[in-house]
Amino acid sequence: MASTEHTAYGDPSAVRARIAGASPLVVKVGSSSLTRATGGLLPEKLETLVVALAARRAAGSGVVLVSSGAIATGMTPLGLRRRPRDLATQQAAASVGQGALLAAYDRAFSAHGIITGQVLLTADDVTRRGHYTNARRTLERLLALGVVPIVNENDTVATQEIRFGDNDRLAALVAHLIDAEALVLLSDVDALYDGPPSHPGTSRIPFVPGPEAIAGVDIGGVGTGVGTGGMVTKVEAAAIATSAGVPTLLTSAANAAAALTGDDVGTAFAPTAARGRARRLWIAHATTPQGRLVLDAGAVAAVTQRGKSLLPAGIKAVEGTFAAGDPVDLVDESGTRVARGLVTYDSRELPGLLGRRTKELAATLGPEYHREVVHRDDLVLL
Structure with missing residues (x-):
C-alpha cells in the first residue's frame, strides 16, 4: 500500500498536531517496553518514558498513563521464568508486581515534582452505572489536581468473564471515558507496516484515514512472552478510539518524546466519527x-x-x-x-x-x- 494513497483521505499533519496539543491525553505502554522477556522491570526504560510524559505534563497537558507490566514485574520475585498461563498464578504475579511497578513510577515522577495515583479497573467496574460514574469522576478529579493517574486492569480480582483482555482496549475505552483529546499506544514496534517489518520491501504506514485504508494489510503477529497483545489488539484499540472521535498514534516507547511533540513517527489514525456517549462505548467493547x-x-x-x-x-x-x-x-x-x-x-x-x-x-x-x-x-x- 503506497503511502501516497493515504493523504487522499485526510491530513496526517493535522492529526499529529492534534495529538501534540491534546489535553487530556491517554498514553498506553506495553509490558514489552518496560520489562525483560523473562520478567522483571527495566528501570531505565521506565524512567525514559516518564521523562517524556513529565515534559508533556509540564507543558500543561493532563496525562493518564495506562501501564501494563504488573504480571511481568512480579515474575522475578516469584521465580517465574515465563508468563504464567493459569489465571490464579497470573493474579498472584500481578499482586506482587503491581506495588513494585507503581513504586517505580512514583519515584520516577517524583523527580519531576509530579504526584501519581493508582487506578485499577475491571470491565465490571465501568459498565454498571454507579461504578462507571465513579471511575469517570475519580479520573477527572485526579487530573484536576495535577496528578498523573496510572491505570491498569485489576488483574488480582478480574475473572475471565470480566476481563478487558488487553490494555490496548482498556486504554481506548479510558480515552473515551474521560473525553481525552488523543490516545498514544506505545509498544516495542515503531509503527504499523504494510507487511512483516522484517521482510524486504515493506514500509511504514504513516497515516490511516479510516479502516478501509488498511483493509488489505496483514496485521497478524502476537506479542512478546510477557505481554498479552500484538499488533492486532493495537489496531483494534485504534479503531475503538477513532470511532469515538479520538485521534490515535501507534509507535514504540523509544519514540515517545517525538510522538508527543508531533514528529512524523509511528502511524497516526484519524478520527472516523464524532464523539458519542462514552458509556455506550464501554457497553459495546468492555462487556461479555x-x-x-x-x-x-x-x-x-x-x-x-x-x-x-x-x-x-x-x-x-x-x-x-x-x-x-x-x-x-x-x-x-x-x-x-x-x-x-x-x-x-x-x-x-x-x-x-x-x-x-x-x-x-x-x-x-x-x-x-x-x-x-x-x-x-x-x-x-x-
Whole structure:
C-alpha cells in the first residue's frame, strides 16, 4: 500500500498536531517496553518514558498513563521464568508486581515534582452505572489536581468473564471515558507496516484515514512472552478510539518524546466519527454478554430504527443465566445480534413476563414492574 494513497483521505499533519496539543491525553505502554522477556522491570526504560510524559505534563497537558507490566514485574520475585498461563498464578504475579511497578513510577515522577495515583479497573467496574460514574469522576478529579493517574486492569480480582483482555482496549475505552483529546499506544514496534517489518520491501504506514485504508494489510503477529497483545489488539484499540472521535498514534516507547511533540513517527489514525456517549462505548467493547434475549420483528425495529427501549412485550425467549445489571445480547429470531444492553431483570424472573405489556404487569404484579427490560440509555447497537 503506497503511502501516497493515504493523504487522499485526510491530513496526517493535522492529526499529529492534534495529538501534540491534546489535553487530556491517554498514553498506553506495553509490558514489552518496560520489562525483560523473562520478567522483571527495566528501570531505565521506565524512567525514559516518564521523562517524556513529565515534559508533556509540564507543558500543561493532563496525562493518564495506562501501564501494563504488573504480571511481568512480579515474575522475578516469584521465580517465574515465563508468563504464567493459569489465571490464579497470573493474579498472584500481578499482586506482587503491581506495588513494585507503581513504586517505580512514583519515584520516577517524583523527580519531576509530579504526584501519581493508582487506578485499577475491571470491565465490571465501568459498565454498571454507579461504578462507571465513579471511575469517570475519580479520573477527572485526579487530573484536576495535577496528578498523573496510572491505570491498569485489576488483574488480582478480574475473572475471565470480566476481563478487558488487553490494555490496548482498556486504554481506548479510558480515552473515551474521560473525553481525552488523543490516545498514544506505545509498544516495542515503531509503527504499523504494510507487511512483516522484517521482510524486504515493506514500509511504514504513516497515516490511516479510516479502516478501509488498511483493509488489505496483514496485521497478524502476537506479542512478546510477557505481554498479552500484538499488533492486532493495537489496531483494534485504534479503531475503538477513532470511532469515538479520538485521534490515535501507534509507535514504540523509544519514540515517545517525538510522538508527543508531533514528529512524523509511528502511524497516526484519524478520527472516523464524532464523539458519542462514552458509556455506550464501554457497553459495546468492555462487556461479555451473560445471556441473550430473542426479539420479535417489532421489537427489533423499535430498538434499531426508532431508538426505543426494550419492553417485555417484544421478547420471544430468554437464553442464559444472568442477574439484573448484567450485559446481554439482543438477537432477532434468526439469532443475529442487533444490540447489547444492561438488563434490569434476572433471567429467572423474565420468562413469566414475556409478551406482556408493562401496564398489565404493573397492574397485576405491582408498580415496580412498570419498567423496561433494557433501557435505551443502557443499550448500544451492534
